[in-house]
Amino acid sequence: MSFIKINNLTKEYNTANESVLAINNVTASIESNEFLSVMGPSGSGKSTFLTAIGGLSHPTKGEVIIDDMNIFGLGADKLAKYRREYIGFIFQSFHLLKYLTVKENTMLPLAISDLTKGEKEERCTQIFSKVGLENKVHRMVDELSGGEQQRVAIARALVNEPLILLADEPTGNLDTKTGESIMELFCNLNEEGRTIIVVTHDKKVEGYGKRSIYFKDGQIIN
Amino acid sequence: MKLYNIALHSLSRRKSKTIFLIIGLVLAVSSVVTLITVSENVNKSVALDLDEYGANIVISPKSDELVINYGGLNVGGVNLSNAQLNNEDINSIKKIKNKDNISIIAPKLLNITSVENKKVIVTGISITDELRLKKWWKIIGKREIQENEVLIGSKIKQKLNFGLNNNIMLNGSRFKIAGIIEETGSQDDAMIFMNLGEAQELFKQKSKLSLIEVAALCYDCPIEEIVSQTSNQLPKAEVTAVRQTIESKMSTIQRFEQFSFGLSIVILIISMLIVFTNVNASVNERTAEIGVIKAVGFTGINIATIFFYEVLIGSLIAGIFGYAIGIYVSKLIVPLLGTTNQGGISFNFYTLLAATALSIVVGLLSSIYPVFRANNLDPTVAFRSL
Numbered sequence: 001m002s003f004i005k006i007n008n009l010t011k012e013y014n015t016a017n018e019s020v021l022a023i024n025n026v027t028a029s030i031e032s033n034e035f036l037s038v039m040g041p042s043g044s045g046k047s048t049f050l051t052a053i054g055g056l057s058h059p060t061k062g063e064v065i066i067d068d069m070n071i072f073g074l075g076a077d078k079l080a081k082y083r084r085e086y087i088g089f090i091f092q093s094f095h096l097l098k099y100l101t102v103k104e105n106t107m108l109p110l111a112i113s114d115l116t117k118g119e120k121e122e123r124c125t126q127i128f129s130k131v132g133l134e135n136k137v138h139r140m141v142d143e144l145s146g147g148e149q150q151r152v153a154i155a156r157a158l159v160n161e162p163l164i165l166l167a168d169e170p171t172g173n174l175d176t177k178t179g180e181s182i183m184e185l186f187c188n189l190n191e192e193g194r195t196i197i198v199v200t201h202d203k204k205v206e207g208y209g210k211r212s213i214y215f216k217d218g219q220i221i222n
Numbered sequence: 223m224k225l226y227n228i229a230l231h232s233l234s235r236r237k238s239k240t241i242f243l244i245i246g247l248v249l250a251v252s253s254v255v256t257l258i259t260v261s262e263n264v265n266k267s268v269a270l271d272l273d274e275y276g277a278n279i280v281i282s283p284k285s286d287e288l289v290i291n292y293g294g295l296n297v298g299g300v301n302l303s304n305a306q307l308n309n310e311d312i313n314s315i316k317k318i319k320n321k322d323n324i325s326i327i328a329p330k331l332l333n334i335t336s337v338e339n340k341k342v343i344v345t346g347i348s349i350t351d352e353l354r355l356k357k358w359w360k361i362i363g364k365r366e367i368q369e370n371e372v373l374i375g376s377k378i379k380q381k382l383n384f385g386l387n388n389n390i391m392l393n394g395s396r397f398k399i400a401g402i403i404e405e406t407g408s409q410d411d412a413m414i415f416m417n418l419g420e421a422q423e424l425f426k427q428k429s430k431l432s433l434i435e436v437a438a439l440c441y442d443c444p445i446e447e448i449v450s451q452t453s454n455q456l457p458k459a460e461v462t463a464v465r466q467t468i469e470s471k472m473s474t475i476q477r478f479e480q481f482s483f484g485l486s487i488v489i490l491i492i493s494m495l496i497v498f499t500n501v502n503a504s505v506n507e508r509t510a511e512i513g514v515i516k517a518v519g520f521t522g523i524n525i526a527t528i529f530f531y532e533v534l535i536g537s538l539i540a541g542i543f544g545y546a547i548g549i550y551v552s553k554l555i556v557p558l559l560g561t562t563n564q565g566g567i568s569f570n571f572y573t574l575l576a577a578t579a580l581s582i583v584v585g586l587l588s589s590i591y592p593v594f595r596a597n598n599l600d601p602t603v604a605f606r607s608l
Contacts, residue, residue: 048602056517057602077521084519095514099235100228107223109518120223156518 002029003195004053004164009062011048022048024218025062030197032163035190037206038199040215046199047168049215053197054087054166055079066164084109088157092169094149096141096156103128103137106155113160127155131185147178154185165189167198171205183208225524229531236504243500243536243585244543250493251544251581252551254486259552259567261482264559268478277328277355277435278464279449281315281456283307307431311456315436318451326437328355331418333425335393337382344392344414346421355437356410362386363401367417371400375411390414393424490584497588501533505596513601522597529593530586537585541578548577 011023023045030036038046051057052064055071064071071082096105103124110120128134131151141149150170157165167186171179179202187208190196198209206212214221233240283306312327331346349366353359363386367373372392374384379402384390388399397416405411422428438448445463453461505512515525552567 051602054517056513057600077523080516080519080521080524082519083517087517087519089514089517091514095510095517097228097231097511097514099231104223104227104231108228108515111223111225111228112520112524160519 003032003034003067004028004030005065006049006053007063007065009049009052009064010060011045011052011057012060021218023052023059026218026220028213028220030195032195033190033193034211035187035196035209036198037209037212038197038215039201039206039212041201044215045218046215050166050168050197050199053164054089055083084112084160086163088154088160088162088165090150090153090157090165090167090170092172094141094146094153094173096149096152098140098142101138101140102133102144102152102155105141105152106137106159108156109160123159123161124155127158130158130188131155145178146174147181150174150178150182151185154182158189162194164195164197167196169200170198171200171202176204179205225527226531229528229535232528233532233535239500239504240532240536243497243533244540246493246496246500247537247540247581247585248544248547249496250489250584251541251577252547253489254580255545255548255573255577256551256555257482257486257489259548260555260559261478263552263556263567265478276358276464277326277437278445279436279438279452280462280464281307281311281434281436281452281459282432282462284458284460307434307456307459308429309431310429311431311434311459314455315434315452318448318455320438320448320451323439323448324436325439326351326355326435328352328435328437329418329431330433330435331421331425331427331430332432333421333427335425337390337392337414340382342378342382342414343412344416344421344425346418346425347415348418349415352415355435358406359410360404361401362404363399365401367400367415369417369420370395370397371416372397373401373403373415374399375403375413375415376405377411378414381412392416395424490580494584494588497533497585498592501529501589501592502595504532505529505592505599508596509599512596512599516599516601525596526593529589529596533585533589534582537582538578540585541581542574544581545574545577 006026006028009023009026010021013020013022026045026049028049038049040046048057052059053066055064058072063073066082066086069082071079074082097108100108106124106127107120110123113120115123124137128137131154133148133151133155136144136148141152144152150173154170165186170186171182174182183205186196186198196209198205200206307329309329312329315324315327318324327348328351329348333344333346334341335344336342353365361373364371372390374390378384382390384399386399386402389396390399391397392414403410403415416424422430436452438445449461449463453459512525515528549567549569556567
């Protein structure tokens with residue numbers, strides 16, 4: 001049984017004027033510890049696919065099975081717990097909270113954790129070392145460069161020690177060199193045993209993955 | 223890092239929005255505190271003034287006989303010389319538990335005598351107390367009569383054709399008419415008033431009293447309580463509350479209170495709208511933030527807690543400042559109202575607690591719907607907004 005199983009997934013968005021089929025009857029399997037690149041043009045359904053795996057976007061039809069768990073059969077609180085324990089999100093626009101420092105942004109997911117203060121501090125120290133932010137922990141995030149902000153977003157995604165990292169265009173707002181360093185970091189995290197799914201339209205980014213799937217018009221075409 | 227830390231940081235970073243939230247609540251709390259404090263002070267002042275405007279308790283000897291009426295009240299046996307109250311009873315009244323509520327004690331000794339073959343009622347009074355009690359008396363001539371002087375009512379003047387500074391013979395003694403009371407429409411018009419001691423001596427009723435009128439301050443003590451305590455002190459007397467006076471006073475005060483209450487409700491509703499608008503706008507601005515918080519695994523309760531913490535902190539600050547401003551403004555307004563017998567306005571810890579609690583309740587209630595919206599926000603919509 002695959003670690004992530006998507007069965008006949010369909011997502012329809014209803015706007016004021018029309019109904020948009022973002023994903024249409026998609027089926028896919030992703031193994032544990034896989035590094036998957038999800039490619040396709042804008043509006044092809046890649047991000048919707050990603051957010052469905054992350055439990056953020058309820059499908060109109062179909063199911064998402066993670067580690068033998070039908071995540072959309074869970075109640076709201078259990079779904080939130082699934083996101084805490086399994087998923088780390090990284091967004092193109094970072095989505096950091098501007099009124100918090102680097103350390104506070106990283107520790108945000110731990111605000112509702114049962115860890116002691118000492119345990120939280122130790123975990124953060126290890127993560128800062130991993131992402132290369134040891135000297136910037138007390139800076140406000142809008143004082144950092146784009147690459148550094150994305151590292152903070154990665155640190156935040158890692159702090160709950162998730163099994164799956166979902167990255168939506170993680171290098172979209174970065175220069176080439178910075179983008180490469182971020183993708184190197186993803187490779188290291190994959191080697192540590194995490195499943196990585198990266199949505200991108202950049203061929204260079206695709207090359208870091210071990211496998212790719214291609215979306216077009218809401219369907220996987222290969 | 224805890225949820226309240228997130229709330230504190232959010233408030234400190236969004237200073238202008240935080241200040242706007244606090245100002246909305248400060249306006250409400252300070253207005254309500256001012257209204258209630260001023261209204262309470264005015265009520266107290268009006269109540270005290272009304273309490274001293276005529277008697278609200280009458281003490282008369284107990285009697286089985288139906289007799290003379292003094293202002294609508296029975297005052298004892300047909301034979302007024304059987305007065306059963308005495309000067310000592312005045313001291314007894316001053317010993318009740320709520321003695322501080324006794325403002326004026328006006329004893330009286332009533333006797334009937336003849337002047338030029340016409341029957342008249344002569345009333346011995348304590349002139350100082352009587353003048354304090356009967357503020358409506360308009361007197362031509364001298365107000366505070368001395369030895370061998372009397373005040374006469376308007377009907378006595380007409381009936382016996384006496385004028386100011388004329389002499390009148392009462393029980394063989396000569397008295398000068400020092401003052402004439404203008405028509406009051408009460409039994410006082412048909413009476414002759416002299417000093418109590420002189421009346422007791424003249425009519426050979428040393429230390430005796432026919433009745434005692436009392437003005438009790440019943441703003442913070444029910445009249446029934448004072449009547450009961452007085453009855454216990456004077457078991458041989460009949461102690462009666464004057465219902466008409468009390469009820470019309472209470473009606474006046476209640477109108478003040480209803481007005482203050484109504485205005486306070488309006489102000490609180492406006493404040494709730496301000497807070498609602500503020501929190502609603504905050505939810506709209508922070509859709510991406512809410513999406514991120516959901517993405518990292520916060521539940522609906524966690525998200526609601528963050529927003530409620532923000533409102534709670536703002537409400538707490540607003541409650542304290544609102545109370546302080548309300549008290550300060552009250553101190554400025556009360557002297558301008560020209561009321562007498564003003565009570566002091568000062569810091570009260572329990573009122574501060576109540577004001578802060580009110581601020582918190584208003585803040586939290588106003589935030590319920592916006593927080594509900596935040597919980598139900600689709601996080602993917604939030605991410606698409608950037």
